[in-house]
Amino acid sequence: MEETVTADRVNLRSLWIWTRGSRGRLLCALLGALAGAGLGLAQPLIVNRTIEDATAGESVFGLLLVLAVVFSGQAALQAWSTFRLDQAGESIVRRLRQAMVDQLLRLRMAVYDRQRLGDLISRTTTDTTLLRDVLATDVANAIVNTIVVVGGVSMMVWLDPLLAAVVVAVTVGSGFVVGVVLKGIRRETVAAQEATGSLAADLERVLSAIRTVRISRAESRESAALAERNEAIYGHNVRAARLSAVVSPAIDLAVQGSLIVVIVVGLSRVSSGHMGVGELVAFLLYVNYLAAPMSGLFDIAPALQTGLASLERTQEVLDLPTETDRERHKPSQTDGSGLLLQGVxxxxxxxxxxxxxxFHVPRNSYTAIAGPSGAGKSTVFSLLGRFHDPTAGAITLDGCDAHTEHTLGEWRARIGLVEQNSPLMYGTLRDNITYAAPDADESWLRQVVEMAGLAALVKRLPDGLDTAVGEHGSSLSGGEQQRVAIARSLLARPEILLLDEPTSHLDSAHEQLLIETLHRISAECTLVVIAHRLSTIQSADQVVVLNAGQVMASGSYDDVRDYLPTQHATA
Known part of the structure; x- marks a missing residue:
């Protein structure tokens, strides 16, 4: 059974699950680190033997040579295992981050309505980065340090049980203090990361509307609001730091206190003959050698809390619902009947x-959907794009059901959409036009540019189609962005092209040009247009009037003019 994890049960096992795919590399690095630790544990014993031989007047050259080899071997193994652990950590985070990116691109549309994009981006970047060290290095080091401490304590017990008992007592007392503060550290860390995500979301909101901010003279107000978020992050991090500060004195107490006790008690035991000088030196070396692993174990605990908090936030994103296909039936034979909505x-x-x-939209026709605000026009487009599923009713194209006889990919390959705001991507004009059809041939690209009324723009731009359009197409006018969006949809050769008020950014001259373009396009595909302007409605082959979620009338402009809102009913 495949291992899974959800945000409501994030724990150490959750960290282990995400190491899947890197466990072999982690195991090799772990074995290397353990071998290095074993060489480190052998060093005090070699030193003890060296002191005993030197005291007895024997040659110690061989032992010093062995000691040098052991030192060198430990250093080499530590370097190799550290690199392997870092490599494994990067690999784990790469998979986790890619899983989050794939998830974010496939979320249900309703999820985007509820979530803040800046926070989702923060979880994908900042939180996954925080996980890198915890998922590989910290967890592996915790294992190695634990084994080293157990091995070192065992050696100390073998050398002198009384001194070992004293060291363990001091260490356990310090460990208890650290354990008390761990829960508070995780709580404050989670809160700080949530506040960081909120800051990213608010900053994304402000920067994406910077022109509105400037013209509204709202810089100071927005800066103050962002400062509150920043202050909240500061407060949570300071409280976490205050709790973490307890860890360092506890570690110092365990290490320094142990050394002092060992020196005082050990000298007494040497003088009484219960312990040799070499054994005392070896014992002190073990205490000193174990200081770093013990300190590491204390430090790892708060780090694990941070890692678990980050994993919880990333797992919340991975738990969000994504688009899924219903069970697909074998398509019925197409009948060329066009687009049909039945009791939706x-x-x-x-x-x-x-x-x-x-309502019915015949093939290669031009249909305008009109009606007052809130009538359901945009909802019809959302359903036609399968961004949402209807509660009841059916949508068919040439007799084939949109949901039961098409996958999402198959259906959307038949649909093109031009949104009212015409979002453009950062890149060149060519990048934006070919976005839905990156492999389109040059002749069809040029033809689409002409059909969308972009030929003059391409000729005017310094690098033609290869001219950068800026962030969100900022170097183009609203009308130019609209025509680029139309060209982008046309290039993919959709059977149905949905346009949400395509004339909203155009003056009267360009509006007439676009209407002529729409009629040319209707020879290539079926057009469905959300229309607010009278000229767009009058030029359609068919007008569907929506009001309060119901179709009030459909037919030519003359047939439905009495059902149109007042501003559309008369020229």
């Missing part, structure tokens, strides 16, 4: 937006 209903939360809408 759609409920969002507790509000029913479409209430049994039905």
């Amino acid at each position: 209903r759609f409920r969002y939360s507790d509000r029913e937006i479409l209430k049994g809408a039905s």
Whole structure:
């Protein structure tokens, strides 16, 4: 059975699950680190023997040579295992981050409506980076350090049980203090990461609307709001640091206290003959050697809390629902009947937006959907793009059901969409036009550029199609962005092209040009247009009037003009 994890049960086992695929590399690095630790544990024994031989007047050259080899071997193994652990950590984070990217690109549309994009981005970048050391290095070091401490304590017990008992007592007392503060550290760390995600989301909101911010003279107000978020992050991190500060004195107490006790008690035992000088030196070396692993174990505990908090936030994203296909049936034979909506209903939360809408769009026709704000026009487009599923009813194209006889990919390959805001990507004009069809041939690209009325723009730009359009297409006017979006959809040769008020950014001259373009396009594919302007409605072959989620009328402009909102009914 495949291992899985959800955000409500994130624990150390969850960290282990994400090491899948790198466990072989981690095991090799772990074995190398353990071998290096074993060489480190052997060094005090070699030193003890060297002191005894030197005291007895025997040659110690061979032992010094062995000691040098052991030192060198330990250093080499530590370097190799450290590199392998870092490599494994990067590999784990790469997989986790890619899983989050894939998840974010496939979330249900309703999820995007509820989530803040800046926070989702923060979880994908910042939180996964925090996990890197914890998933590989810290966990592996915890294992190695634990074994080293157990081995070292065992050797100390073998050398002198009384001194070993004293060291363990001091260490356990310090460990208890550290354990008390771990819960508070995780709580404050989670809160700090949540606040960081909120800051990223707010900053993304402000920067994406920077022109509105500037013209509204809202820089100071937004800066103050962001400062509150920043202050919250500071507060949580300071409280976490205050709790973490307890860890360092506890470690110092365990290490320094142990050394002092060993020196005082050990000298007494040497003078009484219960312990040799070499054994005392070896014991002190073990205490000193174990200081770093013990300190590491104390430090790893807060780090694990941070890692678990980060994993919890990333796992929340991985638990979000994604788009899924229903069971697909074998497509029925197409009949060329065009697009048909039959009794389509759609409920969002507790509000029913479409209430049994039905209308037919013939093939290669130009249909305008009109109606007052809130009538359900945009919802129809969301359903046609399969961004949402209808609550009831059916949508078919040439007799084939959109949901039961098409996968999402198959259906969307037949649909093109031009949104009212016409979002463009960072890159060149060519990148944006070929986005849905990157392998389109040059002749068809040029033809589409001409059809969308972009030929003059391409000729005017310094690098033609290879001119950069800026962030969100900022170097182009609204009308130019609209035509680029139309060209992008046309290049993929859709059977149905959905346009959400395509004339909203155009003046009267360009509006007329676009209307002529739409009629040319309708020879290539079926057009469905959300229309607010009278000219767009009048030029359509068919007008569908929506009101309060229902189809009030459909037909030519003259047939439906009495059902149109007042501003559309008269020229």
